[in-house]
Amino acid sequence: MDDQKQYARLFNDMDSQTFITLGIILASVILLIIASQRGLNWLANRLHGQVRFRIFALVPLTRLLILLTALAIAVPIVIEPSLRNMVTLLGAIGLAIGFALKDYVSSLIAGVVSAIELPYRPGDWVDIEGTYGEVKHVGMRTVEIQTPDDDLVAMPHLKLWDSAVYNANNGGTSLQCVANFYLHPEHEADGVRKALRDVALTSAYLKFDQPIIVVAEEKPWGTHYRIRAYPVDPRQQFLFITDLTVRGKQVLSRAGIKPALLPPDAALDTPKGVPDIHRRR
Amino acid sequence: MAQRSTETASSPWAVVALDKFCTPEHTQKSQWRRSRRTMLTWLTGKRAAEQQAKEEHELRLLPEVKLAHLVPNIDWSPVADRLAQALREQEVANEPVVFFITPPYGGHAAVISHWAKQQSVRCLMAPTHQELTEGSLDWVERCGHLDRWALPALERHMLRHTQGLQGVREFLERALSGRLGRGVIGCDSWTYAYLQQAVGIEGAPAFTLQGMEGKQLADYFASIAYNGQNGLTVYSTRTGRQVLTSQPSAQKVAQEAERKASTHKELQRLAAHCRGHLGVAWHYWRKRLREPAQQDDPDASELWLLDALADAELPADTGDVALLVLHALLLHGGLEDQALGDVLPFSHHEALNARLALARQGILSREDGRWQVAALSYASVRQLLASRNYLVDPL
Numbered sequence: 125m126d127d128q129k130q131y132a133r134l135f136n137d138m139d140s141q142t143f144i145t146l147g148i149i150l151a152s153v154i155l156l157i158i159a160s161q162r163g164l165n166w167l168a169n170r171l172h173g174q175v176r177f178r179i180f181a182l183v184p185l186t187r188l189l190i191l192l193t194a195l196a197i198a199v200p201i202v203i204e205p206s207l208r209n210m211v212t213l214l215g216a217i218g219l220a221i222g223f224a225l226k227d228y229v230s231s232l233i234a235g236v237v238s239a240i241e242l243p244y245r246p247g248d249w250v251d252i253e254g255t256y257g258e259v260k261h262v263g264m265r266t267v268e269i270q271t272p273d274d275d276l277v278a279m280p281h282l283k284l285w286d287s288a289v290y291n292a293n294n295g296g297t298s299l300q301c302v303a304n305f306y307l308h309p310e311h312e313a314d315g316v317r318k319a320l321r322d323v324a325l326t327s328a329y330l331k332f333d334q335p336i337i338v339v340a341e342e343k344p345w346g347t348h349y350r351i352r353a354y355p356v357d358p359r360q361q362f363l364f365i366t367d368l369t370v371r372g373k374q375v376l377s378r379a380g381i382k383p384a385l386l387p388p389d390a391a392l393d394t395p396k397g398v399p400d401i402h403r404r405r
Numbered sequence: 406m407a408q409r410s411t412e413t414a415s416s417p418w419a420v421v422a423l424d425k426f427c428t429p430e431h432t433q434k435s436q437w438r439r440s441r442r443t444m445l446t447w448l449t450g451k452r453a454a455e456q457q458a459k460e461e462h463e464l465r466l467l468p469e470v471k472l473a474h475l476v477p478n479i480d481w482s483p484v485a486d487r488l489a490q491a492l493r494e495q496e497v498a499n500e501p502v503v504f505f506i507t508p509p510y511g512g513h514a515a516v517i518s519h520w521a522k523q524q525s526v527r528c529l530m531a532p533t534h535q536e537l538t539e540g541s542l543d544w545v546e547r548c549g550h551l552d553r554w555a556l557p558a559l560e561r562h563m564l565r566h567t568q569g570l571q572g573v574r575e576f577l578e579r580a581l582s583g584r585l586g587r588g589v590i591g592c593d594s595w596t597y598a599y600l601q602q603a604v605g606i607e608g609a610p611a612f613t614l615q616g617m618e619g620k621q622l623a624d625y626f627a628s629i630a631y632n633g634q635n636g637l638t639v640y641s642t643r644t645g646r647q648v649l650t651s652q653p654s655a656q657k658v659a660q661e662a663e664r665k666a667s668t669h670k671e672l673q674r675l676a677a678h679c680r681g682h683l684g685v686a687w688h689y690w691r692k693r694l695r696e697p698a699q700q701d702d703p704d705a706s707e708l709w710l711l712d713a714l715a716d717a718e719l720p721a722d723t724g725d726v727a728l729l730v731l732h733a734l735l736l737h738g739g740l741e742d743q744a745l746g747d748v749l750p751f752s753h754h755e756a757l758n759a760r761l762a763l764a765r766q767g768i769l770s771r772e773d774g775r776w777q778v779a780a781l782s783y784a785s786v787r788q789l790l791a792s793r794n795y796l797v798d799p800l
Contacts, residue, residue, distance in 0.1 A: 170722055172792060172793045297794055319567065322567045322570060325570070325602070325603045326565050326566055326567055326569075326570060326603070326748075327750070328729045328733060328748070328749055328750050329729075329750065331794060332602045332796045333794075356793065356794050356795055357725070357793065357794070360725065363750065366750075367750040371567065371750075374567075375567050
């Protein structure tokens, strides 16, 4: 009988007024989250440069603030917020999570961590476990990544705990692109280096406040050149690489430089552990 | 970029070192105002109308003949005198190359041509389009060695193209090493910014025309109207207040009033909008002057100036293709359609379509067969390109 009274004291008296209040809080939270997310995404998608990324970063933070505020209002309505009550409630919730909803709740917690640590935010170009693309939305449980093939991949935040997250632009507008050229070993290397640098310098997409680097690497089958440069906007990366590749090939062909011809059984070596993002770019 | 105060404004034709260039007072404020206006237009879907003291339909365009007397073409020869003086005073006589930089419509080609004529110096010829696209160095060889030479418009000597850079790189290498003799090069500020990155011209002295304040613009516009002889009174359609007067009797009154209240506010606004560039401000003045539609006295000199900000502006959501076209045109000081297709990463057909769309919106205009950013759109185009991280000019 005493135990029953103790548990009854854990929760406040719940009358119809309380249920209506909780219903209003729940509805307000849903509406506010939808409005803030849609509004901020809408605004950010119409802006460019650094402002775009700053507004995108506000999306998960705003949602987290709304949720915390709602909890702070709702919890005292449901339970008497004493230390004993809170310990009892949290213990019960912890037990339920431990058995049934471990991964789900882990993703939710990782979502909160991602909103604070910002390993990725909308507008970033990331590679998580081989999935490369632009972060379109950071939800409570998943992050939505749009790949260059226009697939939308929902990746659980859970990956944060044990997977490397490669962020190509990290909330900024600078994203390095790499254009590869595989050339026959017999050529004048200094001329090629200068020509490839000119190819980057004359690209309409080039961002000038970042360096242009031409890397040459000797291989058994020839010479591998890479132009490393930055486009004005990360979203132009594929157009930029295409432009560098097309014009680079034109210039090299005009100079009479032949591409490398690999033996039929040879394959280009890509170091293990390097994510797809770097191989692709 | 430094801004200076109206009080320290000096001569209207001040030629200064490039790093001494200052934008007029309130330039930053003007940019914020433009951003706010663009944002409002974008949010509401229609152009945000400001309260006007005089409605546009009550006014009409000025006849061309009257306009030619009121706002004649800019005579750049005084700037050539100032440039010659600056070259003497700044002790750059032994420098192999000196640059004179101005923004679009800034008149660097005319200034250098005047200077060359005054100094009896030979002007170097620009290469043909074919020479540029083939990367031919023949035009560089033709330059030979001269004791003194002038090059009015360096932007005509390059294309943003692997071949189009070869000639200008070779030319600048020879010029900067002194192998061509001593020369003065006129260059568009956007081309200069690009060549600084692509070729490297650091260290060569560069001069420019100092940005003008509202008071200097007022003096200039008053002095060119009917050669400063006839009376001219201009009111702002935005405020209804007097913007300018050149009537001898009224001038004294205006000067008196100037001490009491801040006049030239509207022209300061125009100066800030144009970043102090006279060439751009002159186009505004010429294209936005109106006279009353119902004027009883044909000789009456009352004129109205339309709001400087209500010009052909780019929407904030302008696409990448349009921006690439605009940027290419600015970097080359204007281009013909054929050359435009050569410097853009898409087909000639797409480049032409984008160019046509911009021309229809009034963002581009054609001067001497070349398409370039219209003077009235220049300020908003520059601001938009800067906001999207494109390379912009130093002025």
